[in-house]
Amino acid sequence: MTALILTFLKIGAAAYGGGWTIVGVIKASVVDKGWLSPEAFADLIAIAQVTPGPVALNTATLVGFRLYGFWGALLATLAVVTVPLTVSYIITILAHGHIRSGGKLTEALKTGTIGLIAMTVWSFAPQAALSWATLALSVAAFLASAFTRINPLWIILGSGTLGAVARVLF
């Protein structure tokens, strides 16, 4: 349980650029340590996507719940938000929001964030490329999301529905 808390404390500190960037890091921490199988983690991600709330947060809650039940869920969630809330508190309440946005630190963070995204894509690609059908779905989702303004939620729900229909028919 202590290892779980420390892991999510650390993950929260690096969660720049929104939830999706950090999902690859969560996977590396949780699956490589043997806490969950890649298949079980894939299920958690699928559930996190279609549950209300930020994806990184949902993933932390789910991993905690899966490993240690209610208390695991509570502690993993609190751990992942500890660093973000502390930093926000310092900036908004103590510094009254007078922190310069933009500039050199922002550019340095972008460099790291793009790296985290590359890591996330890399770590999930082999599982999505397991069959021609999942590969086609992933490529279609990429094209739709990169070149149209379709809400990602419809892509996720649509693909889930296709998966359910395919499973029942074949």
Added chain:
Amino acid sequence: MNPREAGRGPESAAPAPGFLSVFSLFFGISALTIGGGYVMVPVIQRAVEKKGWLPEAEFYDLFAAAQSVPGPMALNAATFVGGKVAGIKGFIAGATGILLPPFIAILLVSSLIGAAGEHPLLRGFLDGAFAVVPGLVAALGLNMVRKRAWKKRRALLTLLGSIALILAGPWAVPVFFIIIALSRLAEGRGA
């Protein structure tokens, strides 16, 4: 009308909202918006503008500052807005409002899915919903790459940083901070 009153912004014209009104706004948004930060942030912006708490331009200034903080974007947007319009009680109201609904939803969904077991419809839905993840995240990455102002040193560092993170596995967090430190130094030298 004296000049001080004429210069007042819209957020000081109305009395500061209380804990419950900030909490219930963010609780509602968090409970009803599926799809993470990219969907939630514009919803938060429209809601606080409609309430007369913050004009649009001020929201996006605040949001730019919120992005320099790690953590889910929707959570940071809520704590920054809450802190701005109602101080410390607004900060707490924003954080708890965003955090509670998904927590409750996940406990419910996990118990339901546990009960449904390996039903083929559910199995197929989860497989299908997961299959799009690499594609969606790659599209997110492409958008970041397209929006960025590229210089030689920046591009090289981004490429090397991506490779280092892919190789890092469980060491990703320390490697991430080393990359940030190195690229901060490189930016500082007029890259």
